[in-house]
Amino acid sequence: MTESYLLTLLVFSPLLGIILLCFMSPKHHSIKWIGTLSTLLPLLLTIIVFSLFERGIEGVQLQQSHTWFELMTSISPNEPYIISFELGVTGLSVLFLFLTALITFLASFTAHRMKDGLKGFFIIFLALELGILGVFSSENLFLFFLFFEITLVSTFLLLGRWGGFHKERAAFSFLIYNGIGSVLLLVVIITLFVELRTTNITELTLMLKDTDSLEYLSYDARMWLLVLLVVAFGTKLPIVPLHSWMVRVHVEAPIAVVMIHAGVLLKIGAYGLIRFGGGFFPEQLQDMAVVLAILGLINLLYGAFIAFVQTELRALLAYSSISHMGIVLLGLASFNSAGVQGAIFQTISHGLIAALLFLLIGVIVDRFGTTRLDELGGVASQTPLFAGFFLAAGLASLGLPGMSGFISEFLAFLGVFKAMPVIGAIGVIGIILTAVYILRAVLAVTFGERRPSFDRKADLTATELVSSSVLLIMIIWIGVYPAILTSTLGTIGIGG
């Protein structure tokens, strides 16, 4: 069956481009197009995966499994620890795979503007995509971890080599935080492996549900493991106060990388929390729901307040992301189907919206040479198309009905109001604040008096127009017809 190798094919499809690029001269003029074409292949494959994925069926699909290696230990010589190469997708990961491939493809175009080191850039860029695709298709924790590390190394290299003025500091900061996060993750994985002798995700979920497993892992031990998971994935999400690295990445990384970073990479945090935190330790997660909700509330408001006084667009959007991820936490913490679905909707919706916003910020950087709000303004006169898209993206971000952000926030808050009405009532302040800071930012760029220095700046090119339209259409599509997501997601069993 070819089908069963489909995921392997998908995950390693960026390798083709990597190999091709390795053999090309760095000066070759077609490098950028080879790079972009290489991201088209995974996109086509995810579309196939998406179409083969059967909706409305519970559990993991398109599975494949091979024993990878065995560990003999002196502890139990007769029973080797087996680590398998296992891939598979759920409704949640299928959506993330598609999001990854789409955003990477669109982001590759923005990299065409880069001047130096395109060959190296695209090689690492494709490695990053490989890592993310792997993360979302892994059915085994070791494999997950491996791919997760690939994303770390490649982001680090992309940031440190092609970043902005303070790239070294940003890369260093990224490394410290994410390094610590992955160590914690590894501790959890190793513990589970040692105790339950498997790292298969579905098996682990089932075993941990079984009451017999309490023999191996006490309630307290599980709680500790969950706390480690929350810190590990919370760094990625990020949860305040573990966020300063992420603001730096937003500000310093090349636009193509920020698109992927804000669009998909950060979502690994939410994915991990839902898949592992909620999957393995539902009981413990429910018991710490109030803590999660308060953390979410802090994220939501803290990010919004600070975003309000930012004077630089990228930093502003970084804090905006922090604020929006607060809604993910709130939805998860509500522990009912509305809230959890809202959280998932929000991760996908925010992925699309953040990618669109940063794509447009790429245009700002290219045309106007600055992302400082006080140096921008009035560009609607010269670049009306850009201004229209930027405004639309802003409206999507502030949760306008008819766009994906609204239904996400609506469901998340609906869930919160059932579980914790007081926290919900405080949280809705965030909805007002979002409007305040988003409008401030968008209007500061597009509205206002015409600036003669911006005359003769080109409006969106055809590529930019198509890229932005694709993202905007998907945002509106989800906003108008959200059942498109629920049919793929099925029921996410978190907390039952």
Next chain:
Amino acid sequence: MGYVWLIPVLPLLSFLIILFTRPVIYKKAGIVGTLFSGAAFVGSLIVLFSHFQEGNYLVEANWLSIDAITLTVGFEVNPLNALMLVIVTLVSFLVHMYSIGYMEDDERIATFFAYLGLFTFSMTALVMSPNLLQIYFFWELVGVCSFLLVGFYFYKPEAKAAAKKAFIVTRIGDVGLLVAIFLLYWQAGTLELDGIFSAAESGAITPTMITIIAILIFVGAVGKSGQFPLHTWLPDAMEGPTPVSALIHAATMVAAGVYLVAVMFPLFLASEAAMTTVAITGGVTAIFAATIALVQNDIKRILAYSTISQLGYMMLALGTAGYTAAVFHLTTHAFFKALLFLAAGSVIHAAHEQNILKLGGLGKKLKGTALLFLLGSLALSGFPLFSGFFSKDEILASAFSDERYILFGLALFTAFLTSFYMFRLYFLVFAGEGKGGAKESPRTMLIPMAVLAVLAVFSGFIQTHWFGTFLGDWLETTPYPVIFSSVEAPLWIPILASALSIGGIALAWLMYVKQSVPHNWLYGSIKEVHQVLDRKYYIDEIYQGVFVKGLFVFSYFWSYFDRFIVEGTAAAMRGVVTQLGKTGVKVQSGQVQTYGAVAFSGLVIVLLVIAALGGYFQ
């Protein structure tokens, strides 16, 4: 009536067509938009007449289901909806036609008509919604259209500020509505109107909860309908093109708050506290805004404060159980206020001036406009037999029969103030000697105004206690449990109201035409009062000083906290790690090596864990 959905689709098509063909279509956008909105109006008329014959209609379908949660979409035709559809599409059609002339010289005319189409789509869809989520959905969309059109002259700093303010202040109200929706869902298990009302009736929702929810819904209405204390955005919204002020900020969108309370009326009826809140807010807003209108000098701002005041009247009617009175005044107000704005637009178009002190004598040059403006002013002032006379009378009767005598007194006094400020405006602009040249507006602008003028004069006869209470009788066929209080007002109320109306006109005449009463007596005698009114009770200054400044201070605090405390801690930890890396591994400085250090320490921890747990196994 299965084709009702076409009514919002037509203006949506207009929006899409104009949006995608903007450079090509350019000035023809006006014709396209007018045709589509005209078709929507014809459709609404058909729906109205089919409702007379076939009665109510409701269609629903699933929108989103998650486990036990089901959210539906649909559309509905009942008396209130059908009436709103006709009002919205008619005013929209007329404003489209008017704008062909008014916006002729604007190079972004196509964008303007695209926005108008989007607004008409959202507004018609809003008034057809049979559930609260859908109402909220389009409630926000009309808000965005308002925002886009207020900020249409985006290069003007005032327009930018006004657009932002309009969006944010109404959003504060919207959040109230949103919270009400969340609470209602978990209380009633549905967001469909009939489900909500039956849950409320059956006692499934506690009385306290009903009061909380009703007041939260009202908070949304306060924001949208510019009621005190969320009224500050509406006068500033006059930065938008004048046809927009007529359509959105007078006739339709700002009335959505009144419409919302009317839709949710059965819920309000169940809570005495909520009704009182609505009544007091309405009554206070009515007189509050009318007093400000007395001393303003910008023609559009006077009309804006007048709109706030009249919307206050409608809220007062609702709060005193006068459902029919509120809907009636909503209808007549839509016609005469749209007329007044369009006529004001005609003045601005001709004279390029908005300050009434700098205008004057235009009655001779703009004969048509002057006559139309006069008819609108008479209707608004409640001059006997004009439409506003009948609808205002209903409201006064409602307040009186509900035994809210203080509010009734305020409303009476407001009626006097209204006719005074309107005729101050009228006489200053049209009477006296001319100042500067002006040319009468083209026919595409005059015809829509003439249509509205006919309605402003005669539409009062749909509901009178002399000829018949057609509107009230028809509204009673609503499918929802609305209680209709049919009160016959004592005869002295209309007589007194007429006297006050004529008195206001007379006073304005004495002051500004005959000039036998000094027109600056307020400024001359009690300067402080004039000052307070002129500065609109300093509300903007208070909000600026308290909320805006407060938000800045608070945000800067957290921003510095983030920069120094959070990052500082992180930097300290980074220092520790760096030291560990340097001393422990003794490698050259560099990031990749540090990564190695981190990975190495990770590996050590892993081994320790294995060792520890492995020991446990044995």
